[in-house]
Amino acid sequence: MDDGGREVARARHCCNEIIITGAAMNSMTPKLVVEGLTHYYPDEYTGESVHALEDINLELYEGELVSVVGPSGCGKSTLLNILAGLLPYKIGTASVDGNVIHGPGPDRGVVFQEHAILPWRTVAKNIGHGLEIRRVPQAEREKRVQEFIDLVGLTGFEDKFPHELSGGMKQRCQVARTLCSDPVVMLMDEPFAAVDAQTRITLQEELNRIAMATHKTILFITHSVEEAAFLADRCLVFSARPGRLKEIVKIDIPREQRNWTNMNDNAIFISARDRILASVREEVSIAVEE
């Protein structure tokens, strides 16, 4: 708790410093590196240049779950789209496993906010789609698909079509589809925003379990401070537009201890959550004043 507090204090002064400290503590090479990423895009209606991101620097290490929170329009989704390769960028660099990002690729898996599983494919066919695209032989494909169907708890729904699934199940299907392709980094864009509150809590616990089981490197974008604090090893708070990395809050709680029955009594969780909330609120009020 004390340690987390100090990290936060330092992060407030200079967020770059904490990243360097993080790198020194971790001898592994980072899986995802973003350096000096600045982005402008033309507004869809007025054509004016919108300054979305300003000098973003971050590193994600293997098995780490990093969440990104910030007020609406702070460029969280822009960042994710750039990392996914769906949005070209000009200033700064972003790389996965040392390969600079130029367009989409199977080394990055994306879980979209809205249901992006294909309505004309069954659950199993959707989950195996990435392997199909890479021409993995059918026998191997089926084996891996079953493995991830079981992992996300969709056993028995293999042959259902998406319209026969609940919102929560559709998102489980998306998570399984992404994991099945075995990406280096998993990018999640507010994946639980569209499901009901009860399901959301369950999905958060499930993702925690999956992160533990697969040891995936995950960048998780969310609106919900609670969700960010519950899931993340580190939470990045973005400033109002243009999005800057305002603060990094470490949440040092072992994954085994993270569940909603005892999280609300966990002092580290509470202090991290309140810290993030205060930080985001500050930015929201700035955004409103503008």
Add this chain to the structure above:
Amino acid sequence: MDRLWWHFQQLLKIDAMNLVILVIVVLIGWTIISETIPNPARYLPSPLAVSLSSVDMLVKGLLPSYYSDTLVRLIIGSSIGLAAGIPFGLLLGLNKTVADMFHPMMNFFQSVSGIAIFPIVVIWWGNSDTTVLAVILYTSFFPIAFNVLSGVREIPIRYVNAARTMGASRYQIMKDVLFPGAMPHIATGSRLSIGFAWRAVIAGEMLAGRQGLGWMIFTGQDADRTAEVILGMVMIGLTWIILDHYLLRPIEADTIERWGLVQR
């Protein structure tokens, strides 16, 4: 197959009864009118007279010959039209700029009916089988191509993005996302295309003077054989109902409804 059988049973259960009653009512009404007007053989021959004429034409072998001519034209013309129109619409849909550019043009051509282009085609190829085939091709190509293009444009971009993030190539995106995503439009577009082609065959045979059902109706009028005219009309309508109910609709139902893209 099970589904087809289910449709067939449903038809037998409810529709068939209503249909039989309706047909009987129409036949009775028709007979009464034809019995009360003067010179029914010229203005409105009774159902019985039409049946007798059809038996006569069957025996002479004219009806089967005309009918198969017409059907073959429809099948050849509309299959080429669909086979060309579906990929064309998909290819245009691959690129948003190209799609936006072609959309008004496709809309223009799909609105100019087969009859309207007939004169120019006759100027090019005269009263020939080529002319009839060209008109059928034209009428079936544009509705399907236009519908497929619209369908591709309506596919949510997130489906395409999802495939792209999994490393799909352009061809894989077309095969796995655009084609199935445009399926509802392909199904309705096909029905529309075949329906237009069916009209175009009849009109083409009349105007270009090629043998077939259209020709039969046209010469029937010329030779004052009204029973043949009515027989031709009935054949046209019945053929479409059978085609639509037993071929086109089950295909539509089997793909789209199962995917939950269209709810009935």
